Amino acid sequence: xxxxxxxxxxxxxxxxxxxxxxxxxxxxxxxxxxxxxxxxxxxxxxxxxxxxxxxxxxxxxxxxxxxxxxxxxxxxxxxxxxxxxxxxxxxxxxxxxxxxxxxxxxxxxxxxxxxxxxxxxxxxxxxxxxxxxxxxxxxxxxxxxxxxxxxxxxxxxxxxxxxxxxxxxxxxxxxxxxxxxxxxxxxx
Amino acid sequence: xxxxxxxxxxxxxxxxxxxxxxxxxxxxxxxxxxxxxxxxxxxxxxxxxxxxxxxxxxxxxxxxxxxxxxxxxxxxxxxxxxxxxxxxxxxxxxxxxxxxxxxxxxxxxxxxxxxxxxxxxxxxxxxxxxxxxxxxxxxxxxxxxxxxxxxxxxxxxxxxxxxxxxxxxxxxxxxxxxxxxxxxxxxxxxxxxxxxxxxxxxx
Numbered sequence: 001x002x003x004x005x006x007x008x009x010x011x012x013x014x015x016x017x018x019x020x021x022x023x024x025x026x027x028x029x030x031x032x033x034x035x036x037x038x039x040x041x042x043x044x045x046x047x048x049x050x051x052x053x054x055x056x057x058x059x060x061x062x063x064x065x066x067x068x069x070x071x072x073x074x075x076x077x078x079x080x081x082x083x084x085x086x087x088x089x090x091x092x093x094x095x096x097x098x099x100x101x102x103x104x105x106x107x108x109x110x111x112x113x114x115x116x117x118x119x120x121x122x123x124x125x126x127x128x129x130x131x132x133x134x135x136x137x138x139x140x141x142x143x144x145x146x147x148x149x150x151x152x153x154x155x156x157x158x159x160x161x162x163x164x165x166x167x168x169x170x171x172x173x174x175x176x177x178x179x180x181x182x183x184x185x186x187x188x
Numbered sequence: 189x190x191x192x193x194x195x196x197x198x199x200x201x202x203x204x205x206x207x208x209x210x211x212x213x214x215x216x217x218x219x220x221x222x223x224x225x226x227x228x229x230x231x232x233x234x235x236x237x238x239x240x241x242x243x244x245x246x247x248x249x250x251x252x253x254x255x256x257x258x259x260x261x262x263x264x265x266x267x268x269x270x271x272x273x274x275x276x277x278x279x280x281x282x283x284x285x286x287x288x289x290x291x292x293x294x295x296x297x298x299x300x301x302x303x304x305x306x307x308x309x310x311x312x313x314x315x316x317x318x319x320x321x322x323x324x325x326x327x328x329x330x331x332x333x334x335x336x337x338x339x340x341x342x343x344x345x346x347x348x349x350x351x352x353x354x355x356x357x358x359x360x361x362x363x364x365x366x367x368x369x370x371x372x373x374x375x376x377x378x379x380x381x382x383x384x385x386x387x388x389x390x391x
Contacts, residue, residue: 169305175312
């Protein structure tokens with residue numbers, strides 16, 4: 001077996017390792033759902049790519065059907081169709097691996113949006129397109145009666161969207177999954 | 189003596205390390221066990237070079253800053269030996285590098301979000317690379333406590349909500365205290381018998 005594959009397996013094992021003395025943070029479902037929403041904004045037909053990626057990295061049955069995947073995402077309390085379920089640590093690990101590998105694929109696109117060295121007008125156009133698409137997805141899926149969502153939709157500053165992109169960029173790559181996972185838990 | 193050199197490129201950052209296998213430690217011919225030099229190129233900034241200790245310090249602050257950034261913490265981080273410092277600077281991130289030599293001014297590097305991500309990915313590639321048998325002096329990614337996140341969070345406006353509520357309550361209470369009340373008011377029993385209606389009719 002190739003040494004890089006061994007290293008990758010070891011790395012995935014550390015991501016799947018259970019964190020001791022930790023509890024799942026309150027905003028974990030919200031954070032994960034919004035990160036997937038950003039992935040969907042950046043890539044058309046992202047759901048198909050997500051399932052393919054999940055199959056590639058050998059994730060559990062939760063990622064084999066759209067309904068199961070949707071149910072997991074409905075743990076976000078800001079959703080229109082909020083189920084009062086909470087995510088298990090195994091589900092969180094799988095979602096972290098999935099988001100991290102998708103962010104790795106989309107890194108060039110994320111980088112373009114975050115870079116200040118790009119042409120200003122071109123960057124503005126990219127951001128307006130990104131905002132428009134993300135806001136339409138939020139309008140479609142989230143509960144717009146919630147003040148948090150209505151503020152997001154009205155806000156033109158979009159710092160929250162930028163923060164989500166920065167989180168995605170820092171979650172990509174070798175250590176990104178570990179970083180993202182650690183941010184989803186609180187130390188007791 | 190085998191001299192090895194490996195390079196990690198990530199868009200705006202390029203990290204090159206040179207060294208040799210540590211035969212006493214049983215390293216293979218392609219493994220760097222002893223680091224002899226490193227060179228970091230960030231587009232638009234001077235080339236950074238130094239010893240392992242300097243790289244350790246740089247990795248410490250960059251990786252911790254990135255880890256904290258994901259948790260919504262925007263604060264200053266200083267490396268163990270006070271060689272590297274990073275802090276938020278508007279929408280940018282400022283990296284300050286102190287030289288170990290005397291009378292050398294600290295070097296300032298302004299990074300945008302994409303450059304920070306590039307640098308973080310570069311260091312990630314290095315620390316997970318199996319061609320290196322070097323122990324890096326960096327912290328592992330562990331969750332922070334809720335209290336730490338709340339106190340250091342950039343979005344900690346709600347911390348003041350309780351204070352605002354308390355001040356508002358005390359202010360309205362003190363205003364209500366100023367309203368004069370009639371303490372002399374006495375509750376007297378009405379002793380006068382009311383005339384009977386039938387009496388009126390009699391008249």
